[in-house]
Structures are given as C-alpha cells and as structure tokens.
Amino acid sequence: MNKTLSLWGLGALLASALLAPDAAAQAGFTPITFKNASVHDPSVVKAGDTYYVFGSHLAAAKSTDLMNWQQLTDGVSATNPLFLNGSANVFTELAETFSWAQSNTLWAADVRQLADGRFYMYYNACKGDSPRSAMGLAVADRIEGPYVDKGIFLRSGMWGQASHDGTVYDAMKHPNAVDPHVFSDNAGRLWMIYGSYSGGIFIMQMNPTNGMPLPGQGYGKRLMGGNHARIEGAFVMYSPATAYYYLFTSFGGLDATGGYNMRVARSRNPDGPYLDAQGKDMAGVRSDPAKPLFDDASIAPYGVKLMGNYLFERKLGEPGTGIGTGYVSPGHNSAYYDAATGKHFLVFHTRFPERGEQHEIRVHQMLMNADGWPVVAPYRYAKEKAVAVRREFVAGDYLFVNHGKDISAAIKRSQHVTLAANGAVTGAVTGTWALVGANGVELRLQGAATPYKGAFLSQWDETSKSYVMTLSALSGEGVAVFGSRLLPRTDAQVVNAIHAELSLGNTSAVSTDLSLPTSGARGSTITWTSSNPAVVSHTGVVNAAAGDVTLTLSARIAKGTASAVKTFTVTVRKAGGLLAHYAFDGNLHDATGTSGPGVVVGSRIDAAGGSIGYEAGVKGNAAVFNGASGIRLPNGLIASNNYTVALWLKPAQLTAFSTTFFGARTTDSWISLLPMGHDFVNGASMLWSGTAWYDAGLGMNIPVGRWSHLAFSVRNGAVNVYVNGVKRFSGTNFPNVFTNTGGVFALGVNWWDTPYKGSMDDLRIYGSALGDADVAALAR
Numbered sequence: 001m002n003k004t005l006s007l008w009g010l011g012a013l014l015a016s017a018l019l020a021p022d023a024a025a026q027a028g029f030t031p032i033t034f035k036n037a038s039v040h041d042p043s044v045v046k047a048g049d050t051y052y053v054f055g056s057h058l059a060a061a062k063s064t065d066l067m068n069w070q071q072l073t074d075g076v077s078a079t080n081p082l083f084l085n086g087s088a089n090v091f092t093e094l095a096e097t098f099s100w101a102q103s104n105t106l107w108a109a110d111v112r113q114l115a116d117g118r119f120y121m122y123y124n125a126c127k128g129d130s131p132r133s134a135m136g137l138a139v140a141d142r143i144e145g146p147y148v149d150k151g152i153f154l155r156s157g158m159w160g161q162a163s164h165d166g167t168v169y170d171a172m173k174h175p176n177a178v179d180p181h182v183f184s185d186n187a188g189r190l191w192m193i194y195g196s197y198s199g200g201i202f203i204m205q206m207n208p209t210n211g212m213p214l215p216g217q218g219y220g221k222r223l224m225g226g227n228h229a230r231i232e233g234a235f236v237m238y239s240p241a242t243a244y245y246y247l248f249t250s251f252g253g254l255d256a257t258g259g260y261n262m263r264v265a266r267s268r269n270p271d272g273p274y275l276d277a278q279g280k281d282m283a284g285v286r287s288d289p290a291k292p293l294f295d296d297a298s299i300a301p302y303g304v305k306l307m308g309n310y311l312f313e314r315k316l317g318e319p320g321t322g323i324g325t326g327y328v329s330p331g332h333n334s335a336y337y338d339a340a341t342g343k344h345f346l347v348f349h350t351r352f353p354e355r356g357e358q359h360e361i362r363v364h365q366m367l368m369n370a371d372g373w374p375v376v377a378p379y380r381y382a383k384e385k386a387v388a389v390r391r392e393f394v395a396g397d398y399l400f401v402n403h404g405k406d407i408s409a410a411i412k413r414s415q416h417v418t419l420a421a422n423g424a425v426t427g428a429v430t431g432t433w434a435l436v437g438a439n440g441v442e443l444r445l446q447g448a449a450t451p452y453k454g455a456f457l458s459q460w461d462e463t464s465k466s467y468v469m470t471l472s473a474l475s476g477e478g479v480a481v482f483g484s485r486l487l488p489r490t491d492a493q494v495v496n497a498i499h500a501e502l503s504l505g506n507t508s509a510v511s512t513d514l515s516l517p518t519s520g521a522r523g524s525t526i527t528w529t530s531s532n533p534a535v536v537s538h539t540g541v542v543n544a545a546a547g548d549v550t551l552t553l554s555a556r557i558a559k560g561t562a563s564a565v566k567t568f569t570v571t572v573r574k575a576g577g578l579l580a581h582y583a584f585d586g587n588l589h590d591a592t593g594t595s596g597p598g599v600v601v602g603s604r605i606d607a608a609g610g611s612i613g614y615e616a617g618v619k620g621n622a623a624v625f626n627g628a629s630g631i632r633l634p635n636g637l638i639a640s641n642n643y644t645v646a647l648w649l650k651p652a653q654l655t656a657f658s659t660t661f662f663g664a665r666t667t668d669s670w671i672s673l674l675p676m677g678h679d680f681v682n683g684a685s686m687l688w689s690g691t692a693w694y695d696a697g698l699g700m701n702i703p704v705g706r707w708s709h710l711a712f713s714v715r716n717g718a719v720n721v722y723v724n725g726v727k728r729f730s731g732t733n734f735p736n737v738f739t740n741t742g743g744v745f746a747l748g749v750n751w752w753d754t755p756y757k758g759s760m761d762d763l764r765i766y767g768s769a770l771g772d773a774d775v776a777a778l779a780r
Helices: 011-017 095-101 491-501 772-778
Strands: 043-047 050-054 060-063 070-073 110-113 119-126 133-140 148-156 181-184 190-194 201-206 221-224 231-239 244-251 261-267 304-307 310-313 324-338 343-351 360-368 374-376 396-402 415-419 424-427 431-436 440-445 452-461 466-474 480-485 525-530 549-559 562-572 578-582 599-601 612-616 621-626 630-633 642-651 661-666 669-674 686-689 694-697 708-715 718-723 726-731 744-747 757-766
Touching (some): 043 110, 043 324, 050 110, 095 133, 110 181, 119 181, 181 231, 190 231, 201 231, 261 324, 304 374, 304 480, 310 396, 310 480, 324 360, 343 374, 440 466, 452 480, 491 562, 642 772, 686 718, 694 726, 718 772
Parallel strands (some): 231 324
Antiparallel strands (some): 119 133, 190 201, 231 244, 310 324, 360 374, 396 415, 396 480, 415 424, 424 431, 440 452, 452 466, 466 480, 525 549, 549 562, 578 757, 599 630, 612 621, 621 757, 630 744, 642 708, 642 757, 661 744, 669 686
16 A cells, blocks of 8 residues: 655654654555556546546546546547447447537537436537537446437537527637636536637526536636637636636646746636736636737736646755656646545646657645645645644755746756755845745745745655655746745765766767766856876767777765765777677677676566576578567667667567567667567557657558568758668657667567567667768678
C-alpha cells in the first residue's frame, strides 16, 4: 500500500530534514507511486466510490483514489464498449453525427448522472478545419455503458443557412457546437456550457428531466470569446466554501507548441457574468477582428491564469534523476468538489517537457486563497491534506515559478529563491513573505502591484522522491506563482553531491565537442581546465583533426567556501571514423578496441539476467536474440548530431514496437530502429524517435527469416534510412537526441516494449553521416 503523510505527522520528518539532506528518503516511507492513463480533454464525474473521466476520441479511464488510473477505452472504433450493444456500435448509433460533421472521430465528451439515476453522455463531433459540428445526447443505465443515442440537439457550421437563432451562421459570432459540460446549480436548474474558438463560450439551460435544451434559446447566452479567440474547454464548478461558481477555460493551442494554459473566472450566478481577479467581465474577451486569426494578444490579459508551461528544473547535484517535474500545454480541465472532505480538484490532460505530443491525465488539489480564488497545488495529488504549518518548516530555499499572463510555448523554468526566517525573499526575486493563519502565505514581491495570496502545502515530489513543502499563490492581476522547497543542505553537501553525479559519459572515443556543465544546484559553479587545450579547450571544444590524443579535464566545483575537484580522462579520436564495430564473432567485444564490450541484459535495458546465443551470420558469426534478452552497449557511443548506424538483421518474428538498435539521452528522448513499426494497419519498418514523435517509415517490412541490411544516417537533422543499400526514406528535422556523451544504448531491448526475437550481425557505428555509396558498400 502507498503511504501518505499529512502535515500533522510531518514535524519529525521536517525537523530531521533540517539536519540531513535526504531525510525523507531515510525516514522509511514507502515511495508514492502512480498509474497513468491518457484521456485528452478529461471530464470528471463520480459514480459510487469511483471517479471516471471521459474525453475526446471516446477515451475513458477510472480511479478510486485520483492517483492510479485504469484505462477503459481509447479510440473511436466499432469495438469501443461505451457504445457496443449487440450489433450496434458507435458508428451505427452516431451515424448522423459523423455524417454531419464529416468526421470519423469524436471530441470532448461529458457524462452526468441526472435525477432518474441514469447516465447522460453529451457527445460531439467536429470537421476540424471548420466549426461544422454536431452535438447530441446518449443515455445508459451504467456509467460504463452501453450508451444509446437520443439524437443531435445542436449543430454549427451550416454555411449560408439559418442557424439555431434564425440568422445565417457566422463563425465569428456563433459558437462551435463542441466541448459540452453540463452542471446543476443550487436551485436545481440544469445548464450546459460549451464552445471552442469561433464565436466563443456559450451557456444554455437544459431540461433536468430529459437532459435536452429547453426550447427557444437558440445557441444560448455568450459568456466569453469570439472572432475565433483561442478559448475552449469550459467547465463550471460551484464551491460551497466561497459560494461562487468558477468557470474554467483553456486559452491557446492544445499541442506541445500551442501554449495551452488554464484560466478561471467566477460569478455568483451560474450563467454569469463571470469576472476575473481584476473585475473584468469575461464577456469582453474576444479577438480583435482587425488582427490576424487566433490573435492571442487580445485575450491574454483576461482571466486568472492558474497554470501554463512550467518546469521545476532539477539541477546537477539535487536528489533524483532526470530534468525535473513540469508540464507542457496543460489544459482542457474539469474540476470536482468533494463534499465529504471539502477538497477541490483540478483534473486535466498535459504534455511534458521533452516528450512531444504524448499526454496523460493529471489531478492537482486546489485550495482557496484569502480572496476566494483557487490556487493549484504545484505537484499532482497524493492524498495530501491542507493543515497548519510551522514557520520554521516553511522557511528555506525554493524552486520558484512565475506563470505570468502570456500565451506562449516557452517553458517557465524554475528560479532559485529563499524565504528567509526574518520574512525576506531573496534570490531571483526579492520582497517579503508572511505566514498568514494556519497555512496561508502572502508574498509581496518587487515589481508586483498587488500581493500574492495563497497557501503552503506539504506534497510528494516525484523527482526527489520525498515530501517537500510547496506554496501556490495568486496576485490581484491573476498571475500564479509556484514554489517547491529544496531539502536543506550545507554548501559542502551540495558540492559533494555534484561531485558524485558529475559525469561526461563515455570519453574513450571523443570526436565532437563536449558539453561541459558550468553550474549545478543552488548557484554552485563548475570551472573546467584542460591539460591540452589545443585538443580540447577549457570550454569543451574538440579539435579532432589532431588525431588520437589522451588528456585530462579537471572540474572545480564550488559553492560558498566549499570546493572539490573531479578529473576525467578523455581520448580524442579522429572525427567521422568508425566509432565501434560489434562483429558478434562469438563474443560482444568492440573490434576497434575503442569502446567496451556489450553486456547481456534481461527483457529491459536495465534488467539483469538474459542470454545471447550465436549462429552463422552474414560475416562470420551472428548474435541470436531469444525474445526475452538484449545487449546493453557502452554509454556515449554517439554524442553528436552526425552519425551512422548500420547492421544486418534476420527477424524470427515481427512484433510492433520491438526495437533492434535503441539509443536514448533520457527516457523521454530516444531513437529506435523497428523491424515492425507502431502503425498496426501498415506495420512498416521504421526509424522512430520519441523526442518529437518522428516517424521515418520505410513503406515495407523487412522479411522474417532472411537477412536484411539496415542503416540510417543523421547529419544535423537530415536523416536517411536504407534497406540493403537502397535509400527508403529521406527527411529533415530529425530530433537531435545525443547532445552529450551520456547517451544510453542497447540492442533488442528498451525500457518498455517486447524484446526483439531474431539475429543481428556486424553492427557498425560511425561518427559521421555516410554517403549513399558508402552505405551501399556495407550492404554487400
């Protein structure tokens, strides 16, 4: 069982944390774990003791604790159980909807349980490149279906025709009939809020008996948006704690470069007017028709911005691994108030730094600040409780993020600030702080016209795997700030931690410039000195023309009065040559003698065990992979954006996602050579990258039981993939994965997928992009 810790029980832990840098890890607590699911545009509803989210593409998931999610459905298909009822399926049930919208998928769904105890799904489909959409209602006796269609009740995009309000449809002022959310007010009236871009966000009253719109409303009442302002995903939550209705929306574009961010406004009435923290009526939010389409500048000043792109950046020497914790384009949220506990929750989908368009559900607790606005807890929900805190346990060093009011793809990276015991704020921002009441915080920061009001909350930090103090606060201008307290450490402890972690990866065969870090945790500095600056400079510039030269790089790590030196032996090799050659002639040695041997692993890149056999290959012997084992190659084999990988493959079977050659800088940034790609329809062999989900598909599968020569070359983003010496793919903008010498490499396995089954021979890795003729020669 996972264990959580309320602030009442945190005293001893935090007291010990003042003395020991990793007290949380030493305190014997079982680390909190989560199970993730992917539902885009998740709308939350609770049935019994289970939370459900329904979203776009008929995806759904459920959880009993808002931490561990079970994926129920994913994708609009004839087998999706939400509409599977005998011979009926989603395509037969919603045939009219798909026909009108000229689409084969569904957008954000919303499910509500009405007074009759049945579950009402508000579904919608949109053409996508125009607001031609249809919205309807389907009903089920069980929340997991099957749902039976009750028909379309709202349409949009009827060009040149009368719309629901009797006038000719105009996408600048009429809504797009998508993204519904249905809620009840305190008087028992039923409402639906909806819309995306186009004419804005609208609200209409619904019949609480059958869930359909009451007659005579047209499209209802506009609450915000218009002129194609990028505003969507409206959701209303009532809070008994403040007696306000809170209207959440997402501004910007939903993809990883769209700058999606969540905003909120509030009203005493379910149908508005909704005002932001500055008292601005959200009905005034619309794009300027005189400016280019999707004019974000006109709408950015409105609304209380709760969260946008951010990263609590883990610096060298801090606990944990990876780049830290953060989100990219978080949005299209729903919200939930739990009457039993008095907790407020924000439920949304998000992408992540360095993970492209992959997205997951996240749930964060919200607390009400002194002005009655929700502030979002910086880390995902892990059963934490908001209770009284002690001043000595909240003072300290923090990672600090200011979300601003902009709509931008830029990630707000954390800065270092200190909340001093005397009430001063120093570091990247300056000002004063105060503990208000049991757990409230008030920040008065230089340059801000109004104070930031919010709360302290002890939370589980997934990066450091420890409980940390966090703060979340909002200014009177509607700007959110987050803080995450760093575990107390002395200068010497910081220096020692950096010394232990600092690595340059494989430096036995360097041919390209080295990335030498110059800073670490908490303002520490790293100064480099080379014993032969003509070959490797003090900043890591490599002169590979010098030939094979071995030298020493020394790193002086300093913070305050503490310092330490760490040295690295570096061997520079001539640029562009053969970096490694694994012939598999009865062993896993590198025939060039440059790199170390491969190591047999189990079914994952970091799993122990496994076994590799040998058989006659194309050139001498070949390695045989049994479908449950792989080979871990030395780190740092590739450390630039110019390289070639070539090898012979004889698959015993084709399995989607199974890798042959795999290389990664992190678990989120990698390349993988697949005999059978992830496209289950065509299944083409491909070179795949997880940095930006790049598919270099070959349009064919290499055969089972026969040898094929595969090779791929990368030259500063230009990528070519070859089969038997013939170029099968050529493209640009291939991700630059290997930006340092810390890359991880393996054959036949990665961290996730079914291991490769078959044979490999004559793996060659070059430090340059070979030409067509050179690759063809390797295939002979």
